[in-house]
Amino acid sequence: MDLGLAGKSVIVTGGASNIGRAIALGFAREGANLVIADLDVAQGEAVVQEARRLSNGAAELVPTDVTDAGQVQRLVETAVKRFGGVDVLVNNVGWDQLMFFTQTTPEFWEKIVRINYFSVLHCTRAVLEPMIKAQRGAIVSLSSDAGRQGEPREAVYGGIKAGISAFMKTIAKENGRYGIRCNAVCPGVTVPEEDVEVGDNSMWKQKDSMFTPEQFDRIAKALPLRKLGRPRDVANAVVFLASDTVAGHITGQVLSVSGGYSMVG
Numbered sequence: 001m002d003l004g005l006a007g008k009s010v011i012v013t014g015g016a017s018n019i020g021r022a023i024a025l026g027f028a029r030e031g032a033n034l035v036i037a038d039l040d041v042a043q044g045e046a047v048v049q050e051a052r053r054l055s056n057g058a059a060e061l062v063p064t065d066v067t068d069a070g071q072v073q074r075l076v077e078t079a080v081k082r083f084g085g086v087d088v089l090v091n092n093v094g095w096d097q098l099m100f101f102t103q104t105t106p107e108f109w110e111k112i113v114r115i116n117y118f119s120v121l122h123c124t125r126a127v128l129e130p131m132i133k134a135q136r137g138a139i140v141s142l143s144s145d146a147g148r149q150g151e152p153r154e155a156v157y158g159g160i161k162a163g164i165s166a167f168m169k170t171i172a173k174e175n176g177r178y179g180i181r182c183n184a185v186c187p188g189v190t191v192p193e194e195d196v197e198v199g200d201n202s203m204w205k206q207k208d209s210m211f212t213p214e215q216f217d218r219i220a221k222a223l224p225l226r227k228l229g230r231p232r233d234v235a236n237a238v239v240f241l242a243s244d245t246v247a248g249h250i251t252g253q254v255l256s257v258s259g260g261y262s263m264v265g
């Protein structure tokens with residue numbers, strides 16, 4: 001099915017590793033013109049090369065720290081100059097370290113807020129200008145089922161992810177009149193299969209630092225679908241929501257892609 005994304009200008013933050021990488025390659029398969037914004041230059045360039053192999057569209061890495069408003073402004077200006085605007089923004093950058101709240105410090109809270117929330121604020125603010133001018137656009141932000149369910153050892157992260165979902169709803173209400181759609185996707189535990197999917201800066205670089213193999217097994221068995229998420233599962237939902245052809249009347253929604261972990265009526 002043609003999703004109408006060929007030739008669209010798409011920014012994917014954190015597009016070098018795991019879920020972001022799968023999202024970037026998903027848009028490449030649709031023939032979009034891709035801008036990957038990531039801190040990890042080596043892994044980002046590898047994904048750009050792979051995207052070019054898959055696609056007739058263009059692909060570029062713009063090394064960016066998305067917690068820095070000035071760098072984000074330059075990222076958006078680059079995309080506008082290169083591809084004539086920004087049709088799609090995917091706010092994918094996120095970070096966490098599993099700890100009980102009583103083990104965390106204000107420095108840790110600040111880091112979580114900066115990476116997970118300020119990144120979304122900076123990028124969303126910067127793309128709204130060209131999107132409003134063009135009277136169209138789609139923004140998809142990566143939230144988390146930890147923000148819907150409440151997850152032990154993810155208190156601060158879960159709070160921020162719930163905030164991202166609420167933020168996207170407000171942005172959807174404020175900007176629908178300009179033809180801009182905004183949605184959030186909530187992955188559950190989503191694990192890379194091969195080393196090539198993650199760079200040095202990924203939370204999954206040391207797989208056992210998140211969960212032990214026994215914990216992975218327990219998590220999978222507890223899910224209605226009895227299997228862990230893979231990056232491609234989440235990427236498919238993001239690409240769907242970004243497409244005006246198939247999701248043109250969907251805005252302000254929060255979609256879990258988590259094997260049934262979270263079921264919201």
Ligand SMILES: NC(=O)c1ccc[n+]([C@@H]2O[C@H](COP(=O)([O-])OP(=O)(O)OC[C@H]3O[C@@H](n4cnc5c(N)ncnc54)[C@H](O)[C@@H]3O)[C@@H](O)[C@H]2O)c1
Pocket residue numbers: 013014015016017018019020037038039040064065066067091092093094095115142143144145146186187188189190191198199201202203204
């Ligand atoms: N993987 C999961 O189990 C899971 C579950 C729920 C939600 N999520 C969310 O999905 C998103 C992607 O997760 P993932 O597992 O693919 O993460 P990951 O750690 O594998 O990849 C994150 C990418 O973002 C980049 N990055 C980090 N900080 C950056 C910054 N300041 N500026 C630019 N780039 C930066 C990293 O270099 C890396 O390429 C995140 O928002 C995460 O919170 C993931």
